[in-house]
Amino acid sequence: MIPINVIEEISIITPSKIVMLVIDGLGGLPEVSSGLTELEIARKPYINELAQKSICGLIDPVGPGITPGSGPGHLALFGYNPLEFTIGRGVLEALGIGFDLTKNDVAARGNFCTVDDSGLITDRRAGRITTEKCTELCKLLSKIKLEGADLFVWPVREHRFMLVLRSKTLSPNVEDTDPQRLGVAPKPAVATSSEAEQTAKLINSFVKEARKILSEHHPANMILLRGFSKLPDIPSMNEIYKLTPAAIAVYPMYKGLAKLLGMKIYSVDGGFREELKVLSDCFAQHDFFYIHVKHADTAGEDGDFPRKVKVIEEVDSAMPLLLNLKPDVIVITGDHSTPAMLKMHSWHPVPVMLYSQWCRPDSAKEFSESACVTGGLGRLHSTDIMTLAMANALKLTKFGA
């Protein structure tokens, strides 16, 4: 992969436009009867026609064999090495529920849990209380007052919540209080560096107060915290690529991540067609567009092969709306694979196709895992895709004389 500072040096502003369509969890595995994957079986005439004018390949978001979370998967697509730029669990949880993190915030992922009379953990998930109960408890915990820091407790889902402490003097260098096993007490927050000592103290005060408040709310009578983290120091896409990027997405985590990279966020309530309507509306104002399609991943995680096929077919049927805008570069890919056969994110490399007038098309006649194996891009790191998109948009000048 090309170092970011090299891209910064050679990127230029041009009127050309790049659309990157990320179908979440796109890559799949063949089902037994047909021997074909979700993408291979899907009827997708528009995408296949575009594939014939495109260059295809397979990409590894982190590396061969590594199953990426959504964070690393997306960072790689935008050209950020996910081994270098990591986003803490707490920050990701905050982004995921649309919490507006500031530079002064330390975020943590929280679990309501159950402890017995001796304070030992008997259930790390408090019997998976309902989201309604979680919301009620978060409201109670929000009332805790800490000296020297504001705090925010937001529900996520079931037993999960987000804790954010806000103050200029906080540090995320604090160990998890979650021991990740039963029969032991929650651990105290311990600073791993001296500048985090105040933060650890604040967290311990919060936990102490929380325990008092929760004592009447069995099974959710205690909390566990992990993944203390701050917004990473990450250069914006404008700094690196000189782009004016837009993100068109439905789900908070993807919008949060895009915001982190300096994209202008266009929230959409609806499906891919609604996203393309927004694309059309803002097409004049940006030169890079990230469009996120969530439900291929959801179907994959549910093990619902036919539903994943259907999501891909729905994307295809709306493609004319995208094609009519005539972007100079169109990339279609995923942030990782989520084969319905596996019901989870997987390590399998993700199919990618890149269309532009200058792409040097290959022999791939359709967009599929098998066609991508013999595609002209070969097997690449996902971080290479952004550079290739920039090049195909003629937005990169020569390196060296």
Add this chain to the structure above:
Amino acid sequence: MIPINVIEEISIITPSKIVMLVIDGLGGLPEVSSGLTELEIARKPYINELAQKSICGLIDPVGPGITPGSGPGHLALFGYNPLEFTIGRGVLEALGIGFDLTKNDVAARGNFCTVDDSGLITDRRAGRITTEKCTELCKLLSKIKLEGADLFVWPVREHRFMLVLRSKTLSPNVEDTDPQRLGVAPKPAVATSSEAEQTAKLINSFVKEARKILSEHHPANMILLRGFSKLPDIPSMNEIYKLTPAAIAVYPMYKGLAKLLGMKIYSVDGGFREELKVLSDCFAQHDFFYIHVKHADTAGEDGDFPRKVKVIEEVDSAMPLLLNLKPDVIVITGDHSTPAMLKMHSWHPVPVMLYSQWCRPDSAKEFSESACVTGGLGRLHSTDIMTLAMANALKLTKFGA
């Protein structure tokens, strides 16, 4: 390649089993008449059938164009970057003859050589004396006494021997005494760092005594030493992968290398069938099995194309014994190429096939260099194979949230 600490974080213990079959020097070059390589010409119905359910590709042990020794070739297959983890020539020589190195040992590779009356080298290999003569001379040199260190002189083959000095205060930072040319005197051992000065002194005493003893043994009347080295500080496969690995091999060097990585060694006297018998016996006790087949490399180095073909066919004929154990992941590959046409190790990327229920099989209908070119793995670094084997055994959790 993925940093080892990342793998450490995401690896988990599961009951699934990985078999890695390393056919030494597997990759070849086409013979003129048929235009086919050793692997392509070999009749291997079982392997080809498995290849149809596998994902295939080509791997570079060190990098394109680099011909690896057996050490780097194997390290890469086990996921250790051979450019980062180097094993000194002395240590490799000791491992190769089954010497049980300790952390306090400095090992060197030795040559018996011939010097003239003025002490100038006239033959760096002492006319390639017989191994019997070498053994006799090593016994004599073993009697030398050094102050502050034990010493071991073991024969290797013909003019080659191993010298090991043992003491807590030794350092391997000593220059070779072998000038690698004729007409000059052997060089004194020179310390390249201050903590090696005692070691250099001990080596020079040893060489002085050796010369006295050998004066009557022309043409082996002097010695040359090179590759002073200690056991490298290398994390075990258990530390990185949480595996309980086993090595099934015949030859000492491969067993020594495997031991270095923390594998349990199963010594075998015989061929692949005997190795598979051992595999079957210990199959319940481990989750990773490295099986080494030496003679493809030997045949390649001898330039014996038909014999290399035969070794591959013999491996194939015994495959049912392996398949019957139903390992979750089977990798078949080599540590490097040794084309019979070249009669030496070579830089050509090595064919690899990986079978698992989750491998996303490709269009390769047989296991051969040409089929692997279009395989679904593409061209990878050999170090990626271990990560992929772990992933396919579902022994790696997600990276990042």
